[in-house]
Amino acid sequence: xxxxxxxxxxxxxxxxxxxxxxxxxxxxxxxxxxxxxxxxxxxxxxxxxxxxxxxxxxxxxxxxxxxxxxxxxxxxxxxxxxxxxxxxxxxxxxxxxxxxxxxxxxxxxxxxxxxxxxxxxxxxxxxxxxxxxxxxxxxxxxxxxxxxxxxxxxxxxxxxxxxxxxxxxxxxxxxxxxx
Ligand code: IMP
Ligand code: MG
Numbered sequence: 001x002x003x004x005x006x007x008x009x010x011x012x013x014x015x016x017x018x019x020x021x022x023x024x025x026x027x028x029x030x031x032x033x034x035x036x037x038x039x040x041x042x043x044x045x046x047x048x049x050x051x052x053x054x055x056x057x058x059x060x061x062x063x064x065x066x067x068x069x070x071x072x073x074x075x076x077x078x079x080x081x082x083x084x085x086x087x088x089x090x091x092x093x094x095x096x097x098x099x100x101x102x103x104x105x106x107x108x109x110x111x112x113x114x115x116x117x118x119x120x121x122x123x124x125x126x127x128x129x130x131x132x133x134x135x136x137x138x139x140x141x142x143x144x145x146x147x148x149x150x151x152x153x154x155x156x157x158x159x160x161x162x163x164x165x166x167x168x169x170x171x172x173x174x175x176x177x178x179x
Contacts, residue, residue, distance in 0.1 A: 001163060005153075005170035010145060012167045015127075015155060018144050019047070022125060023054025026095065026142060033093040034120070035059035040066065040110065041083065042164065043099035043156040047127045047144075051097060062087050068106045079109040089119045099156045100128040100147075104138040111138070128152070128169070151177065 026035075035055075039048040041063050052061060065083035094114055101107050107124055114122050125142035132149040147169075153159050154166030159177055163170075 001166060002170075004163070004173055004176045006150070006173045008168050008170050009147065009150075009152060010155075010169040015144075015169070016050070019050050019127075020054050022142050022144060023051055023056070026051075026125065027054075027056040030055075030059070030093060030095075031057055033057075034091070035095060036087065036089060036092045037061045037095050037097050037125075038085065038089075038114065039063045039097045040099070040106070043158065044097045044127075046156045046164075047099055048097045051125065060087070062089075064110065066106060066110065079106055081113075085117075089114065089117050092119050094119045094122045095142075096122065096124045098124065098126045100130065100152070101126050101138060101140060102130050102133045104134050104136040107138050107140075108136045127155075 035057065037048065037052060037059055039045065039061065062085050063083065064085060067080045067082055096107065096110055098107055111122055111124065123141040126140045127144040128147045129140060129143050130147055130149055150171040152169055153163035153172045154169045156164050157169065158164045159172055
């Protein structure tokens with residue numbers, strides 16, 4: 001799979017260090033609160049798994065699945081819920097855990113949707129941010145890295161469902177998706 005990468009953007013070690021810092025901050029901020037991490041399937045899975053192990057206060061986890069991209073590299077702009085929450089979230093402190101914020105459509109929609117269920121709070125922890133691509137305004141409380149506008153894969157991010165299992169984040173060669 002390494003052959004399909006233009007280059008590695010974020011190494012396993014860089015990801016690990018930054019996620020440790022994010023976990024420390026979240027542990028401080030949510031001390032004494034009723035924290036539920038809500039992961040967005042499937043891209044957030046590696047980040048969710050690593051982040052939750054760095055959170056040192058009690059918390060529970062839930063998942064949602066939404067569709068945005070299909071198998072192309074451009075967002076459709078339409079968000080559809082494929083899997084809803086298992087738990088009630090009224091009066092809970094919700095932290096949405098997502099891999100990347102691109103146009104912002106997905107997170108904007110999810111935040112509004114979760115807020116409508118009367119939680120005590122809803123915030124976002126997102127590993128990557130592509131600010132150049134933003135079309136809707138969105139407030140990400142915990143952000144891992146700002147990244148340039150390339151199509152990225154690995155550590156949960158896919159191209160046509162592939163590359164999610166890479167332990168690093170790489171820039172996909174254009175020749176792989178522009179055939
Ligand atoms: P948004 O709704 O445009 O912000 O899109 C967010 C979703 O698009 C993310 O959850 C990813 O699944 C996907 N996405 C955005 N950029 C990339 C990328 O560079 N590689 C892989 N998936 C991406
Ligand atoms: Mg995603």
